[in-house]
Amino acid sequence: MPTRLDELCHAQGIALKRIPLRNAAVLFIGAVCLCLCALLYLQLEQSRRHDLSQAQVASSNLTRAMAQQAEDTFMQADLVLTSLVDWIQADGFGSAQRPRLQKTFVRRVQALDQLHGILLFDQKGQWVVTSFEALPRGNGVADREYFRFHQQNISSVAHIGPAIRSRENGEWIIPISKRVNDRKGQFQGVLLAGIKMSYFEQFFKGFSIDDNGAMFLALTDGTLLARRPYVQAQIGTSLAKGEIFQNLLPRATSGNAMFASEMDSIVRLHGYRQLEAYPLVVSAASSRDSILADWYDTAFRSSAIVVLVILGIGLIGWVFIRQVRVGEQVEADLRQAQQALELIATHDSLTGLANRRLFERALDIEFGRGARQQSPLSLIMLDIDFFKRYNDTYGHVVGDHCLAEVARAVKSCCHRKADLAVRYGGEEFAVLLPDTDIQGAMNLAEQIRRGVMDKNISHSGSPCGYVTVSLGCYSFVPTGRDSVEVFIQRADAALYQAKHSGRNRSATLSVEGGAQALVRSDR
Known part of the structure; x- marks a missing residue:
């Protein structure tokens, strides 16, 4: 509550309002530091988005090139199979035609680097003609997925099956096959061309990706055909529950997404694309750490500079606030002295009453x-x-x-x-x-x-x-x-x-x- 003396002093214009300079200085220094941090954040966020955007463009271009190469590889084999199937269905594959077929198979394999071999099986799955010098011996291929597929489907479209080991030499191949019918359209056998797994390994190595990057070729049902880095135990495994097959492909046949791989849990930017001509999916991925490596370095250096600037501002501000505090203390002492003098000037020292x-x-x-x-x-x-x-x-x-x-x-x-x-x-x-x-x-x-x-x-x-x-x-x-x-x-x-x-x-x-x-x- 104001005293009578306070009212009188206010009436005489003695009471003055003091500007809270220390509070204003603290707010100003805090605002400057916050602005510096905000500018740093905006700059780094913009730089990060730019790097990710550039990586997405590169990923899209890479998957487009992979898709084109894979499509060309299988299309060449498909054309070879188509021409051979037409010939076989017209002339048959009796003993008289087999030597000529064998030579033709050999020439076609030699003409295409990706081919492991061409093999013709009868309706029981036994080898009839191959591009190899001698026919393999064994129980045949009636148990193979591609053979059962053609037995049950009358379609003349080429079928790409899961990767298998060749019974000729044990090499990993990706089978592309076509059904062979007799003149009446009845099932007579299967003509198969084996695509070398090593061909895709060399193909993948031709692309420049980081050490933690990954590339794969898979069927649309998620069955893995080939992958970089190559891990033999992973060939034939299913990726159907992965992000690409589970969520991305149902919405778009191509695109980019950042997520952790189901294979090794490394976070990568994945570019993916489904081939138009064949039921195949290709994907190329670069690790997030590799994409943002330069950004991390820039962020560290920029943050260090801003921290040093903030420390400098804080030090200067501390000195300034300390001086302000000293000034406020001096002002308070002067004010107390003024009040004491005012009390002496307006009150009787003996009785304490007003004079x-x-x-x-x-x-x-x-x-x-x-x-x-x-x-x-x-x-x-x-x-x-x-x-x-x-x-x-x-x-x-x-x-x-x-x-x-x-x-x-x-x-x-x-x-x-x-x-x-x-x-x-x-x-x-x-x-x-x-x-x-x-x-x-x-x-x-x-x-x-x-x-x-x-x-x-x-x-x-x-x-x-x-x-x-x-x-x-x-x-x-x-x-x-x-x-x-x-x-x-x-x-x-x-x-x-x-x-x-x-x-x-x-x-x-x-x-x-x-x-x-x-x-x-x-x-």
């Missing part, structure tokens, strides 16, 4: 307020009875103690913050009461008189034997043309009347019709 300087300032303010609000203003003047005798009897030190006790009694009766208790001079005191009529002033005066008596301060020079006070009250409504001196003189006249009437009493002074009337109150 005449503050009293005169308050009178000017209250006269103006009372005139504006048409409210009464009252003044009580009081004096310690026979105080000269008290000093002569007990000494000035005890006299000062008596003044302090009377001041405490006066101050304890002033309950409102607007009331101002003043040491007017010597043993004389005053109480200024805004918004108080004469009756209120008399009531407070009686409270003060009784409060002093209740302290029972011994006074052998007083007829009562203890210290008493006499009080004079005056009240009026300011008009804006009043004299402060007259106001004080009339309260002082009432005090004189109280002392003249026997002391230890309160008196009032009222002005009616231009004449003075004294009213005495003995209690």
